[in-house]
Amino acid sequence: MSSTQAPLRLRSNRVSVPRRADIDGLRAFAIVLVVIYHVWLGRVSGGVDVFLLVSAYFLTVSFLRRSNALRPADLVHFWARRFARLIPAAAVTIFGVLGFAAAFLPGSQWQSIWTQAWASLFYVQNRELSATAVDYYARTEVFPSILQHFWSLSVQGQVFVLWPILILGAVLLARAFGWTVRTVLTVMFGVLFAVSLAYSVSLTAADQQVAYFSTPARLWEFALGSLAAILLPRLTIPASWSAILGWLGIIALVTCGIVLDVGAGFPGFAALWPTLAAVAIILAGQTDGGREPSSYRFLASAPLRFVGRSAYALYLVHWPVLVGYMTLTDSTNVGFGGGLIVIGISFVTAMLVQRAVELPVGRLMGGLRRNAAIVLASILVVAVPLGAWQLSDGLRVATSSPENNPGAAVLMPWLATRATADAPVVPSSTRLDSDWVELEGPCTGSFRPAGAAAAKTCVQTDPIADAPTFLVIGDSHVQQWLGAVLPILREDGWNVVALLKGGCAFAPGEDATEACVTWRDQAEEYAVAQSADVVMLVGTKAMPMSPDERVPYGLEQRIDALVESGSQVILMRDNPRFDFDMYRCWEDAGSETDCDVAVSDVLADSDPAADLTREGTVYSIDLTEYLCPDGVCTPVVGNVAVFLDDNHLSATYAASLSPAVVAALRLIPGIPLG
Structure with a gap:
């Protein structure tokens, strides 16, 4: 049968999943889209949705490789290692934001930054932003929150805790009943995809602001990434089809944020656009001729590999750089020239974080104790100065004297009240x-x-x-x-x-x-x-x-x-x-x-x-x-x-x-x- 007659072919059940350079490039490409859309278009691109899906893809592939020997104790080692990789760069970014806030932001913004710094550090920023979004009494800032982008990292961090538990449960279930792990995982993530998507659609229609930051409303994106990791490696398509499919996926990603109002319509049905585009790109790399399609070569190209090495750091720093630039220039429109400056500073800062933090930490990582020590030390980088800052402010307020602040009483002659000069x-x-x-x-x-x-x-x-x-x-x-x-x-x-x-x-x-x-x-x-x-x-x-x-x-x-x-x-x-x-x-x-x-x-x-x-x-x-x-x-x-x-x-x-x-x-x- 010719390849044109059989566009999809099924491989053997035993499929090893090698590291795909194009999927690494897809993650970098998604981050670049996020940066460009944020800086120049002032819109949300849908790149974050791809970022979440790809993270679930790699996580699932990693656990599938060792599913036969997976034990409960392995989860603790996984969490320690994963967060030892993630938290140091995040902590350095939060520390830098706190320094910028102390130097350049008015005190009326400090309280929200303190709260969001703690929330970002412990991966609950999405919940904090959701609560603020529906809080009528929350102060409206001139510029967006400088830590707002940590919402997606918080959702991702929560899934990094949940997913290994689900996968381990599927493995134990498969062992108990003699089923294949892939079958159990396929059913489990399939059900999770359907339930979460239905909930996401319903919540988005009822309260989009809450839905946007909701982890349950986002789980289907991770489930789709896991299903791609389980099912797609068993499929192959002809090279001629893969080139078309890959470029269609790339074009869909580029145009998603232009065609759709991602910020106001996600994560309901509309989020299927970028996530299915990502799935199409992943499938496009499953060729049967051994020769990678042009879309594969584009995503695996040297420029995207270069960006990919610091993609995580780039996502971490680009938003604080952008909001910081807008704050210092007192403008919400950075323009083309300002955008170049923001992107340039972001790339340089990202490379510094990658080389000065991520690479050294990677070399220090080892067993459970060492990785746990890295996590704890990283948390202290933020917790110590932030706690001291809040404590000193609390002491200053506690030691103020009410007699110095009579307020409207100074306007009432019958009270004969005067305000103390120069009192806070x-x-x-x-x-x-x-x-x-x-x-x-x-x-x-x-x-x-x-x-x-x-x-x-x-x-x-x-x-x-x-x-x-x-x-x-x-x-x-x-x-x-x-x-x-x-x-x-x-x-x-x-x-x-x-x-x-x-x-x-x-x-x-x-x-x-x-x-x-x-x-x-x-x-x-x-x-x-x-x-x-x-x-x-x-x-x-x-x-x-x-x-x-x-x-x-x-x-x-x-x-x-x-x-x-x-x-x-x-x-x-x-x-x-x-x-x-x-x-x-x-x-x-x-x-x-x-x-x-x-x-x-x-x-x-x-x-x-x-x-x-x-x-x-x-x-x-x-x-x-x-x-x-x-x-x-x-x-x-x-x-x-x-x-x-x-x-x-x-x-x-x-x-x-x-x-x-x-x-x-x-x-x-x-x-x-x-």
Whole structure:
């Protein structure tokens, strides 16, 4: 039968899998695509998906070679050896990032970098990024996280722990029942591929940001690589077919990131494009004539072999170099010339890491103890300076004196308070992420809402029997005002309950997601049924750098329902919103006046919520004079940062507003507060 009649041929069951130079080149080619797409196109290429697949291919091939003699104890040796190869270069990269952060990044970014450095070091960065991606309260940085690219290495590291366990289980199962290891592995990885792909498609449709960093949603890519390692070596194809197949695969890889929005559509069905292209390239190398096709020779060429020697290091360093360059030039567009600089520095740095770290470590590697010592020493390279840095910052914050930071109290003449000159401003830049007002815990007992969406967002203070109830409902803007009233409520012995959902306005006419609509409807049902003594809402909505402040659409309907249920309503005027990060501006400028904004530029001339007031039931409180004293919104008052970012008050400053709230409440008849 001619080769044209039999495009695929099956080899013997006993197939040794030699090291394939073209697959090494494929991995290097994928990394080059990642770098080019990141630097010049500002897009995701799909090269990382190939990188993950190829890593599973090599891992599976490695275990197949010794499957007949595989023992449980071998896994410990494998893990020690594998991570002794991976962690040193990663640790050096993280150490360099920490040094860059200390020298060039503002303190408001340090906390997230510290957290991500630990997460990257211990291969859980994907989980950290996933949590941050869905956290409404996470600070939005000007540039991407400098350690963001460690998500894929974390997924890979987790699979390097899981895969040997699965393979060992398959080997033991095959021995117990007299089956072939390849058959058991084929079934196992086939099922894993199908289940993970189905989960990936479902999760990508439901929450793509979470899916992108999810290990279970990525397992099918590794399973596909393992299936390729098990099945493809038994197949051969004619040289004429392999050349076409190989180049089609290469072209598909190059164009994937251009045709598909990888960053927004992966890892669902769309990720089959680059992974199947990689499988096609691997299959293209299985020729029956002994002569490698042109695609094979391209991937096994000297330039790609050269890149391949430092491909891992290149992936490690290119992203920090890119983000570092953007930070230093204060631009998210590096341009062609800047891109050449970034790529050049990345290649040079990668070669230095490869020659100064990877090669020496490789020569030091040996038995289990030596490899474990390498892993431990590498971890300490990051853990010691990072821990010391965090400890010193914590000591600095702990030794600061509250008397030096009166905040808004300096604007209240009846308190006769003055700020200490040159005292450190609070919250410190490294404490911004945690400077939100929080209550003791989730709602329980009679305070727990019946609706699941509302119950999930309900928090309360420790309950006090027969005490009046103060209910707070809304998004992050009412949460921040809770910080101003909470000290008063605690002192006067009230129960405090809050239904808080970031980014979700309580007013029914405001734009909202389906989840938000469900939540706010349940919140209204809860508030009406609860009949709290007082309900606090945000009565206006400020617009960024605009005086077009207004009442939230449909808020009157909510107020009517609350009043009819027997509650009194307090409407807090919204705080100013800007088109820049006020804290970051002060941090960069080093001056309290360089970031000043006239209040007339960001708020209406008078409180729009004043028109909603009703004698005896609905009241409005306007504290603008304490946010923007003398008609100017400024980043720092009384040695306290007024704003966390571009539109939120710091909890520290909100707490300092309590005396002003007391003064306002004393003018409200019928509310026994203050």
